[in-house]
Amino acid sequence: MRALTQWWTERFPVSADDLRTLTNEPVPEHLKRWWFALGGTPAYLFVIQIVTGIGLAFYYQPTTLGAYESVRYITEEAAFGWYIRGLHKWGATLMIAAVVLHQMRVFFTGAYRRPRELNWVVGMTILVATLMLGFTGYSLVYEQLSYWGATVGANMAAGVPVVGDLLQQMLLGGEAYNAHTLSRFYVLHAAVLPMFLVLLIALHIVIIRLHGIAPLEPEGGKPGRTFDFFPDHILTELIIGLGLMIVLSALATLLPASLGPPADPLTTPEVIKPEWFFYVAFRWLKLFSGTFALLSIGFIVFTMFAWPWIDGWIRRRSRFKEASIWIGIAAALAIITLTVWEGLVAH
Numbered sequence: 492m493r494a495l496t497q498w499w500t501e502r503f504p505v506s507a508d509d510l511r512t513l514t515n516e517p518v519p520e521h522l523k524r525w526w527f528a529l530g531g532t533p534a535y536l537f538v539i540q541i542v543t544g545i546g547l548a549f550y551y552q553p554t555t556l557g558a559y560e561s562v563r564y565i566t567e568e569a570a571f572g573w574y575i576r577g578l579h580k581w582g583a584t585l586m587i588a589a590v591v592l593h594q595m596r597v598f599f600t601g602a603y604r605r606p607r608e609l610n611w612v613v614g615m616t617i618l619v620a621t622l623m624l625g626f627t628g629y630s631l632v633y634e635q636l637s638y639w640g641a642t643v644g645a646n647m648a649a650g651v652p653v654v655g656d657l658l659q660q661m662l663l664g665g666e667a668y669n670a671h672t673l674s675r676f677y678v679l680h681a682a683v684l685p686m687f688l689v690l691l692i693a694l695h696i697v698i699i700r701l702h703g704i705a706p707l708e709p710e711g712g713k714p715g716r717t718f719d720f721f722p723d724h725i726l727t728e729l730i731i732g733l734g735l736m737i738v739l740s741a742l743a744t745l746l747p748a749s750l751g752p753p754a755d756p757l758t759t760p761e762v763i764k765p766e767w768f769f770y771v772a773f774r775w776l777k778l779f780s781g782t783f784a785l786l787s788i789g790f791i792v793f794t795m796f797a798w799p800w801i802d803g804w805i806r807r808r809s810r811f812k813e814a815s816i817w818i819g820i821a822a823a824l825a826i827i828t829l830t831v832w833e834g835l836v837a838h
Contacts, residue, residue: 517717518724519704527600529593531728533621534692535735536586540624543579544681551631553677555670558633559753566750577743583625585739587768590621598798598819602705608799610698615796617691620684622768627680629766633673638754639763641676642668647776650785668756762837770833771826777833 500506521527550569552561565572594614597603603611630641645668649659664671718724765773776784794801802815 518720519706520716520718522704522724523718523727526592526596528724528727528731529589529596532731532735533586533589533593533617535728535732536582536589537688537692539578539582539736539739540586541685543575543582544685546575547579548681551677553631553673555633555673555754558631558673559750562632562634563750566748573747574740574743576748577746578739579628580748581739581742581746583628584767585735587621587625590618594618595819595823597705599816600705601815603799603802605799605803607698607702607705610695610702611799612796613691613695613698617688617695619792620688620691624680624684624688625766625768627676627684630676631673631680632750633754634751635754635758635760636751636763638668638756639760640765641672643763644765644769647785650781651789652782652786764833767830767834771829774829774833 547565550561550565550572552558562576565576567573597611597614603614626641626644630637630644645659645663648662649655651658659666662672662675663669664675764770772788775788778784779787798815805814806812
C-alpha cells in the first residue's frame with residue numbers, strides 16, 4: 492500500500508493536506524439548514540439524469556417509426572428498463588422543482604443583489620435550460636399527448652414577434668411536425684442542452700467561488716460563524732443525495748413511468764395539456780389573446796432576468812427597501828394559483 496501511495500504521489504504531487512486546503516472553503520453557518528443548501532440538489536439530480544439518460548440511449552430510437560416502440564421496449568421488456576426510465580422521469584420532475592426552489596430561496600434572501608447580479612442571470616438561464624430539457628424529454632416519448640404538446644409548444648414559438656417563424660423552423664425542422672423533428676429534439680435533449688447546462692453550472696460555481704457564499708439577510712443569521720466545507724458540508728450533501736435516491740427509487744417503484752397511446756397526427760385529442768411545469772404558461776395563454784399573452788410572458792421573463800437591477804433601482808429611489816419580498820410573494824401565489832387552476836380543470 493505504501494509503495495502504491497508513493498507511486499501515485501510521484502505522478503500526482505498533491506497530498507491529502509494540499510487537497511484539503513484547496514477545497515476546504517469556510518461555509519457560512521446558515522448553510523447548515525437544508526433549504527439554504529438547495530443548490531447542490533439540482534446538481535445531484537442532473538448527474539442522475541445524465542447516468543439514466545445514457546442507459547436509456549442504448550435502446551431509444553429518435554424516429555417517428557421507432558420512438559414509441561423503443562420506449563415501450565424499455566418500459567416493458569428491457570432488464571430494469573422500467574426502473575431506469577422511472578428514475579429519469581421523476582429525476583426530471585424533482586430537478587425542475589429543485590431549481591425553482593433554489594431560485595426562490597436566492598430571491599427571498601436577497602442573494603442576487605450587488606455584486607451577485609450576474610450569477611442571478613446565470614441561475615435564471617439554468618432554469619430556462621432545465622425547462623427546455625423537460626420539454627424536449629417529454630416530447631421524445633412520442634405518445635399522443637407528448638406529440639400534440641410539442642405541436643402546441645412549436646405553435647407558441649411561432650407566435651413570438653419577429654423571430655417566431657425562425658424558432659419554429661429550428662425546433663421542428665420545418666413548418667410542421669415531420670420526420671426530422673424527433674431527431675432535433677433528441678440532439679437538443681441529449682447533447683446541446685446538457686453541454687450548455689454543464690457550462691452554466693461551472694460558471695455558476697466559479698462566480699460563487701469568486702464572491703463567496705452570500706451572507707444571510709436580513710438580520711437573524713450569525714455572521715462570522717463558519718464550518719468546514721470538508722467533511723461537514725460534503726457529508727450534508729451526501730446525506731441529501733442519499734435521501735433523494737431513496738425518494739426517487741420509491742417514486743419509480745410506486746408511481747412508475749406510464750405510456751399512453753402512440754402519437755396519431757391525424758387525431759387531435761379532446762384534451763391537450765403540457766407537463767405540470769408549463770401549466771402556468773398554458774393557463775395564461777387560455778386567459779388572454781395569443782399576441783398579448785406571448786408578449787406579456789416575454790415581458791415577465793425579461794423582468795425576472797433583470798430583477799437585480801430593477802430591485803436596485805427601487806431600493807435607491809423609494810422608501811420600500813424590501814418591496815421585492817411582497818412582489819415575490821404575490822408572484823409565487825399567482826404561479827401556484829394558475830398551476831393548480833390548470834391542473835384541476837379538464838379544458
